[in-house]
Amino acid sequence: MIDLARDHHDTPLDPASSDAVAAAGLRLHRVEDADLAQTSAWLEAEARGFLDSERNDAQRRAHFDSNAYYRKLGVYDDEAPHPETPVATFASWVAQLTVPGDVALPACAISSVTVAPTHRRRGLLRELMTGELRAAAAVGIPVAALTVTESSIYGRFGFGPAAHAASWTINARRAGWAGPETPGRIDFVSRERGREVVESLHERIRRFSPGEIDMPGGHWDRFFGTRPDAENAEKTRVLQYRSAAGEVDGLVLYRVTVNEHDYADSSLEVSSLLAATDAAYAGLWRFLLSMDLVGTVRAHELSVDEPLWWMIADRRAARIEVRDHHYVRILDVPAALQARRYEASGSLLLHVADPLGFAEGRWLLTVDADGRGHVAACTGDAPTDAVAVRLGVAELSAAYLGGVSLATLARAGRVESSDADAAARVLSTLTPPRLSFWY
Incomplete structure (x- = not known):
């Protein structure tokens, strides 16, 4: 894993992309990790691209200190008033993506994709994305993944929405509690104390949750407000759930917005809730929904199949919005499909x-009775019992984690199959995929 991450980080720029950018009168360059000035200028362009404010010295330094592992690319216009600031940005690194079967698969995680409004429609996104996908594939990374601010952009590059996210707004007074009693203990802890235990807790959880990745560097300190550039960190509260045996099995981070017109009807926003056991999950949610002076509880990046739905007495007290969140793009079909496990045997x-x-190609996926898949390029006749499925890489990538059924995609006209229901059974999963944060 370390060698793969280093190889990806250090691989040369894609020559075709560099040439195409140069033909447009611009320059493609990889930002030097040890150069604070270069990194700060790149960060400024990224902030501008996401409509954010200028970064201050503390933010620049914190980004520089925590994100050296990023492979950071910039497109530069040497004729611009500030030629040191890129007009397009792109970052990537090797993450561990959990796939069905509690398996971690190396993935090229992509972030910070921006193009300045002054340089739109020059093909810069296309050259950055295609060049970096080629670079990832060249070093042997089987999939790429990203979270998106706009859902209409990345399908053209073969990405499919593989894990959706649910946002909940709950009327806490109306919801009631119909869930179980839990034997553990809930306590407030400091942000620093929570930060000490969160990494090991998250590792316990994400290894069994398809769609999750290991937390990128610097993110936990940003969430807990324990890095120098944290803003309004003092507003974050941390709750801890300990089992009867004394194990820390759950944490929740939240902030409260006071209702100035009705103090007893304030709003609580959950920043992150991590629960390694069913008891921790139930205990933390029950506590949040019964807090004094809180009328509304909001939470985002939840699963589309939350147990909470079956724990509240009045389900109409909750409003739920589902949207696309974690996109996946398969680069190596045999490596990707052989890495995960399957619930049903069969041949596709x-x-x-x-x-x-x-x-691109004809691939024969054969799943044995133990749920293990074998994939081979099929250049001749396929076995007579193989179910034929014709689809694009975006559709295969969307179905890869089990977040959408091939039968659903067939009914939507996105997949053709001789038996879509049989094909769906092979790729289906018991646990819907999710990703509990943005990156």
Whole structure:
């Protein structure tokens, strides 16, 4: 894993992308990790791209100290008034993506994708994305993944929405509690104390949750407000759940917004809730929904199949919005499909179309009785019992974690199959995928 991450970070820029950017009168450059000035200028462009404010010295330093592992690319216009500030940005690193079967798969995690409004429609996003996907594939990374601010952009590059996220707004007074009693203990702890235990807790959880990745560097300190550039960190409260045996099995971070017109009807926003056991999950949610002076509880990046739905007495006290969240793009079909486990045996003949060429081909997926898959390129006749499936790489990537059924995609006209229901059974999962944060 360390070698793969280093190889990806240090791999040369894609020559075709560099040439295409140069033909447009611009320059593609990889930001030097040890150069604070370069990194700060790159960060300024990223902030501008996401409509954020200028970064201060503390923010620049914190980013520089915590994100050296990023592979940071910039497109530069040497004729611009500030040629040191890129007009497009792109970052990536090797993450561990949990796939069905409690398996971690190396993934090229992509973030900080921006193009300045002054340089739109010059193909910069296309060159950055295609070049970096080629670079990732060249070092042997089987999938790429990202979270998106706009859902219409990345399908053209073969990404599919593989894990959706639910946002909940709960009328706490109306909801009531119909869930179990829990034997553990809930206490307030300092942000620093929570930060000490959160990494090991998250590792316990994410290894069994398809769609999750290991937390990127610097993120926990940002969430807990324990890094120098934290803003309004004092507003974050931390709750801890300990089992009867004394194990820290759950944490929740939240902030309260006071209702100035009705203090007893204030709002609580959950920043992150981590629960390694069912008891911790129930105990923390019950506590949040019964807090004094809180009328509304909001939480985001939840699963589309939250147990909480079955723990509140009045389900109409909750409003739930589901949207696309974690996008996946398969680069190596055999490596990706052989890494995960399956709930049903069977054989699928996958005719995959890929405009970028990485996943293009006829692939025979054979799943044995133990749920292990074997994939081979199919150049001749397929077994007579193989179910034929014709689809694009974006559709295969969307179905990869089990977040959407191939039968659903077939009914939507996105997949053709000789038996879509049988194909769906092979790729289906018991646990819907999720990702509990943005990156």
